[in-house]
Amino acid sequence: MNEFHFSFVDLLLSGLRLSTPLLFAALGGLLSERAGVANIALEGFLLVGAFSAAAVTYLSGNPWIGLSGALAAGAMIGLIFAMLTVYAKADHIVMGTALNLFVVGALPLFNKIFFGVTGSTPSLELDQRLSVWFLFFVAVALSPLIWFFLHKVPFGYHLRSSGENIEASKSLGISVKRTRLIAVILAGMVTALGGAFLSIAHGSQFSRGMSAGRGFIALAALILAGWRPIPVILTCILFGLADAAQIVLQSYPLPDGSTLPVQWIQMFPYIVTLVVLVGFVGKTEPPQAIAKND
Amino acid sequence: MLPFKVQTLDTKLVGRWYERRSVVKKIISLPFMVTVLVALTAGGIVSLLADENPFKVYSILFSGSFGSIEAIGYTLFYATPFIFTGLAVAIPYRVGLFNIGAEGQLYFAAIALAAMAFYFPSAGIFSFFLAIAAAILGGALFAALPGIFKAYRGSHEVITTIMLNFVAMSLSNYLILYAWKDPGSQRPETIIFSESTWIPLLHLGDSPLNYSFILALISAVSCWFFLEKTDLGFQLRAVGQNPSASKVAGFSVKKCIVLSMMIGGAMASGVAMNEILGNAHRLRDGFSQGYGFIGIAVAFLGRGNPIGIIFSAIFFGALYRGAGELEIETHRMTRDFATVMQAIFIAAVGCEGLVALLLNKLKKKKGDPK
Numbered sequence: 016m017n018e019f020h021f022s023f024v025d026l027l028l029s030g031l032r033l034s035t036p037l038l039f040a041a042l043g044g045l046l047s048e049r050a051g052v053a054n055i056a057l058e059g060f061l062l063v064g065a066f067s068a069a070a071v072t073y074l075s076g077n078p079w080i081g082l083s084g085a086l087a088a089g090a091m092i093g094l095i096f097a098m099l100t101v102y103a104k105a106d107h108i109v110m111g112t113a114l115n116l117f118v119v120g121a122l123p124l125f126n127k128i129f130f131g132v133t134g135s136t137p138s139l140e141l142d143q144r145l146s147v148w149f150l151f152f153v154a155v156a157l158s159p160l161i162w163f164f165l166h167k168v169p170f171g172y173h174l175r176s177s178g179e180n181i182e183a184s185k186s187l188g189i190s191v192k193r194t195r196l197i198a199v200i201l202a203g204m205v206t207a208l209g210g211a212f213l214s215i216a217h218g219s220q221f222s223r224g225m226s227a228g229r230g231f232i233a234l235a236a237l238i239l240a241g242w243r244p245i246p247v248i249l250t251c252i253l254f255g256l257a258d259a260a261q262i263v264l265q266s267y268p269l270p271d272g273s274t275l276p277v278q279w280i281q282m283f284p285y286i287v288t289l290v291v292l293v294g295f296v297g298k299t300e301p302p303q304a305i306a307k308n309d
Numbered sequence: 310m311l312p313f314k315v316q317t318l319d320t321k322l323v324g325r326w327y328e329r330r331s332v333v334k335k336i337i338s339l340p341f342m343v344t345v346l347v348a349l350t351a352g353g354i355v356s357l358l359a360d361e362n363p364f365k366v367y368s369i370l371f372s373g374s375f376g377s378i379e380a381i382g383y384t385l386f387y388a389t390p391f392i393f394t395g396l397a398v399a400i401p402y403r404v405g406l407f408n409i410g411a412e413g414q415l416y417f418a419a420i421a422l423a424a425m426a427f428y429f430p431s432a433g434i435f436s437f438f439l440a441i442a443a444a445i446l447g448g449a450l451f452a453a454l455p456g457i458f459k460a461y462r463g464s465h466e467v468i469t470t471i472m473l474n475f476v477a478m479s480l481s482n483y484l485i486l487y488a489w490k491d492p493g494s495q496r497p498e499t500i501i502f503s504e505s506t507w508i509p510l511l512h513l514g515d516s517p518l519n520y521s522f523i524l525a526l527i528s529a530v531s532c533w534f535f536l537e538k539t540d541l542g543f544q545l546r547a548v549g550q551n552p553s554a555s556k557v558a559g560f561s562v563k564k565c566i567v568l569s570m571m572i573g574g575a576m577a578s579g580v581a582m583n584e585i586l587g588n589a590h591r592l593r594d595g596f597s598q599g600y601g602f603i604g605i606a607v608a609f610l611g612r613g614n615p616i617g618i619i620f621s622a623i624f625f626g627a628l629y630r631g632a633g634e635l636e637i638e639t640h641r642m643t644r645d646f647a648t649v650m651q652a653i654f655i656a657a658v659g660c661e662g663l664v665a666l667l668l669n670k671l672k673k674k675k676g677d678p679k
Binding site for chain 2: 099104105108110115117120121124127133232234235238239278279286288289292298301
């Protein structure tokens with residue numbers, strides 16, 4: 016029988032680490048969706064953040080410059096998404112799909128132009144990487160900050176009212192378009208931090224498809240939390256723990272010495288979500304004016 | 310008897326024809342042309358960034374996808390899954406549902422199909438029909454789940470379909486690697502299925518184009534007929550446009566939600582037929598390269614119209630095939646360029662309203678009435 020070290024603390028820590036990119040992406044999605052812009056482009060935002068963080072860190076040798084690069088690139092992609100959805104008045108879901116496709120295709124092209132290969136950026140030294148825990152605490156600290164921003168700052172009121180009722184907001188003199196533009200740019204920046212976590216903190220390079228559906232999982236966590244910034248910490252940690260449990264269980268020995276097939280374990284977090292969502296949560300109330308155009 | 314009532318053709322055929330003509334006019338309008346031009350220019354800029362001549366890139370794309378009989382065969386072969394997944398997204402969308410689950414549905418259909426082909430290989434023509442029926446039923450039932458969740462529990466279909474995608478993919482991965490693995494192959498794939506289950510080729514050059522393409526065309530036309538010409542199709546559209554009014558009119562919203570998802574899932578199963586029975590003759594890991602997600606783009610580019618979807622699927626198929634040639638014939642353009650072009654085209658067509666608005670403003674400035 017093979018050795019199997021199981022420590023509950025390790026599992027917990029690993030779950031918290033893995034929840035970080037989810038939390039960043041979910042908070043980005045929250046900013047955008049509370050302002051009324053439906054955002055399935057989180058996956059693309061994450062990848063842009065991951066690529067720009069890794070590329071800038073490698074070229075400059077400094078992860079802090081890399082992190083700023085991710086923020087700048089996140090703001091850029093947020094700006095593009097906002098231009099398409101808010102100003103060109105295109106369907107939000109369709110533009111989200113287009114943006115995800117664009118990012119998936121364009122990043123390997125850029126990678127080839129900068130580094131000669133399509134697969135991944137050159138890997139970083141250990142001292143060129145950021146602390147995983149630092150970013151985790153940034154993400155957790157960001158949640159109450161966003162709550163405060165949404166509920167205590169005038170611009171936060173504008174943001175929420177743009178997401179609930181376009182006509183009423185306009186009659187109060189709020190520029191729905193400008194509010195949404197700023198919200199989506201902020202969403203791009205916050206989500207890009209999650210991407211940076213993947214490529215310069217948790218990993219040591221950007222590689223194709225490294226977000227692995229996390230943008231969509233974050234969206235699920237956001238909906239599960241009812242679009243609220245504090246509960247979203249819990250739902251993201253839940254998914255992070257499920258992810259960690261999956262990795263631990265893969266080497267868990269059965270009585271006959273074999274291990275559980277990986278695939279069964281991989282299904283586990285998704286089935287749990289389905290049961291929670293369908294069995295307990297039921298109908299969720301999205302912001303009223305979500306995906307509607309001014 | 311048909312399970313639905315067919316609307317009788319009325320005498321206003323001429324009027325209808327005129328309406329139809331104006332739809333064609335709407336599609337080939339000035340804003341559309343400008344949009345296409347903008348998209349092509351944007352693609353050209355991307356190729357310039359990669360240090361390649363955009364005219365060369367476009368001519369390779371075109372000759373690669375339509376330059377010979379064989380190239381056309383490949384283009385249509387790649388278009389086949391896009392027609393199916395485009396329909397899988399478009400039908401539920403008419404009821405106001407966003408089916409991101411076509412990928413999971415086609416995987417589950419493939420599992421059902423492979424199970425039949427694996428366990429009942431020697432029943433001749435019967436095993437062929439068994440496999441096809443299993444695929445359709447598998448896809449439809451797997452899509453019914455999020456429909457039921459939505460109708461009876463109010464669970465958001467975007468989330469439930471995403472979750473089910475992961476479940477179906479893991480399940481198929483497990484079956485391929487453990488239960489049905491071909492012991493003689495190094496790759497993650499099942500054994501080759503009995504020849505009686507194969508779908509015959511159409512023999513366009515050496516291309517793998519098979520009768521699944523014809524099935525895709527028939528499916529698209531049937532979907533159009535169902536939506537536009539039958540009572541049930543009308544109910545589906547009505548529910549999509551105004552659920553509360555439809556309820557008052559006595560239509561069952563719940564039934565329409567579940568039904569539209571099931572039709573979508575049945576359409577997604579066509580991908581499994583094309584790839585497994587028509588081409589590889591075995592279930593391979595990763596046999597779908599995100600076809601379910603590209604279906605969203607195909608459906609949108611086809612304006613949700615089943616006939617439009619045929620053309621937008623052929624366009625995507627041509628890009629896909631042309632990109633393969635691009636990879637061979639240029640130094641820096643890879644397959645990813647096709648993905649970028651797809652994205653640019655979707656974004657451009659999505660912004661067509663803006664282009665029309667700008668053109669109108671331009672006209673007004675010139676002092677042209679209207």
